[in-house]
Amino acid sequence: MWRVFRPEAVTVLRDQKARKSLSRYFAVVEGKLPARFLVCKRVPAKVDLSVSDEELWRAHERGVKEFRKLFADINKDKTKIENLKQPSLSLLDLKVELAKRILRSCHFCERRCGVDRTVGKVGVCGVGERSRIASEFIHTGEEPELVPSYTIFFNGCTFKCQYCQNWDISQDPKGGVEVSPQTLAKLVEVQRRDGARNVNWVGGDPTPNLHTILEALNRCEVSVPSVWNSNFYMSLEAMKLLSGTQDVYLTDFKYGNDKCALRCSKVLNFFKIVARNHRLAFADAELIIRHLVLPNHVECCTRAVLEWIVENLGSMVRVNLMDQYRPEYKAHEFDELGRRLMSDEFSKALEIAREARLENVIS
Secondary structure (H helix, E strand, C coil): CCCCCCHHHHHHHHCHHHHHHCHHHHHHHCCCCCCHHHHHCCCECCCCCCCCHHHHHHHHHHHHHHHHHHHHHHHCCCCCHHHCCCCCCEHHHHHHHHHHHHHHHCCCECCCCCCCHHHCCCCCCCCCCCCEEEEEEEECCCCCCCCCEEEEEECCCCCCCCCCCCHHHHCCCCCCEECCHHHHHHHHHHHHHCCCCEEEEECCCCHHHHHHHHHHHHHCCCCCCEEEEECCCECHHHHHHHCCCCCEEEEECCCCCHHHHHHHHCCCCHHHHHHHHHHHHHHHCEEEEEEECCCCCHHHHHHHHHHHHHHHHCCCCEEEEECCCCCCCCHHHCCCCCCCCCHHHHHHHHHHHHHCCCCCEEC
């Protein structure tokens, strides 16, 4: 069992706001409820995997409805997961099959490159069929409720953030080492048994590796909260595949408008897509929303993001307002990004959070 924590990682266990917004996550951490993906593995998929994509998606929709009923019964203690046999073909098996099919015309993210990654082609992210990781370790620098977090950093990213602090990982899809779902599953099992509170899928961005992550969870035999740590530019299809498998969506809500997103991360239609995905995630599981305050972007981005959260998700969503921006990668090529955040800018961001009546902010 891990014994060295940041002090906040211990005191957060008594934080009523954290426990209210992440109640089921804490129940899984403490062994009182099973992780969502384990429930998904108990839902039968009544379909032949050789049928068309359309038929598989219809079976998936039926399976999700069964998942929701079973999930509610388990949460209410009407059903014990240990009393349920694992079906010969589960909803999670079906999700893995659908994810592998998407690889043939990749649209895991809303760039929708449409390349066939199974024959060596790559899209904007540069990620091939086989996932590569830059590192995997016990992370003690995440939000206190996540620490100690078993964190897996995938190479490659769907964004081109000009100030990326992990640019050596995100912009190097051929770096790192190749890893199989089987290996990841075993690593997760070992780290959970050694005291990790969760498995934290990140990068770069985990989205291009959805097929690997779902298969790793399918092979994992321990109850561990799964944390999807992402820029949230996933396609609607990817969101459907994630549904029922993640305990916490750790989101990165970067910008308050499309103009800033295009300039700073080279991505189109940002706000509509990311806002949609936040609504879907909020309906599916629990959220921790990160917002990195950027220099000269307090009014155009920070205000818009924080006000949107309150208006659409409520005041009790866990929000991490971050002040650790530093100009990395190509930031010095942009007048407004080429310096650190000033204290008065972050003070203004905190003031906006108070004005918006966000009640569960950490910073």
